[in-house]
Amino acid sequence: MSEKSFYQEYDVPQDLQFKTADIIRMGGLDCTARLSPKYFADVFAAPNQITQVNVALSFSVASHEILVRGNISGKRRVQCARCLKMTEQPFAEEFLETYSNKLEIIDIMLLVRQTLALTEEIRFLCKPDCKGLCPQCGQDLNEGPCACKPVNLSPFAELKGKFK
Numbered sequence: 001m002s003e004k005s006f007y008q009e010y011d012v013p014q015d016l017q018f019k020t021a022d023i024i025r026m027g028g029l030d031c032t033a034r035l036s037p038k039y040f041a042d043v044f045a046a047p048n049q050i051t052q053v054n055v056a057l058s059f060s061v062a063s064h065e066i067l068v069r070g071n072i073s074g075k076r077r078v079q080c081a082r083c084l085k086m087t088e089q090p091f092a093e094e095f096l097e098t099y100s101n102k103l104e105i106i107d108i109m110l111l112v113r114q115t116l117a118l119t120e121e122i123r124f125l126c127k128p129d130c131k132g133l134c135p136q137c138g139q140d141l142n143e144g145p146c147a148c149k150p151v152n153l154s155p156f157a158e159l160k161g162k163f164k
Contacts, residue, residue: 017108076091
């Protein structure tokens with residue numbers, strides 16, 4: 001089997017644990033894979049979850065190290081912080097890491113999980129102009145106004161007009 005045919009037939013392991021000897025023998029490796037969301041079930045806080053993950057990896061061999069460039073993309077199902085609806089959002093992140101070529105196995109899964117964890121935002125919005133829920137009746141204001149009287153939610157509203 002020639003080096004080129006081995007390179008084309010390389011099966012990307014679903015757990016992203018690569019044998020260093022294979023990468024060195026091939027002189028590097030470029031590969032892509034679609035990963036099961038089950039590997040990332042605990043990365044985001046509930047009810048948010050990752051629904052699709054694609055990874056593209058490029059391994060470059062140097063004299064004492066292996067450089068890994070990665071691109072992670074996919075979709076996540078997240079809850080809007082204003083209206084509480086679940087929405088699907090795309091994501092894409094890149095990473096760069098070096099590993100010693102003396103390692104037997106290069107485990108990329110931990111790096112992918114860490115990169116995905118860093119993509120979790122403090123609060124997600126279904127759209128930038130989401131109006132949220134009425135604080136009195138709970139109606140979704142994106143669907144239309146409610147019949148509630150507007151309330152001033154400022155903590156300083158009680159002081160207005162007292163100091164003249």
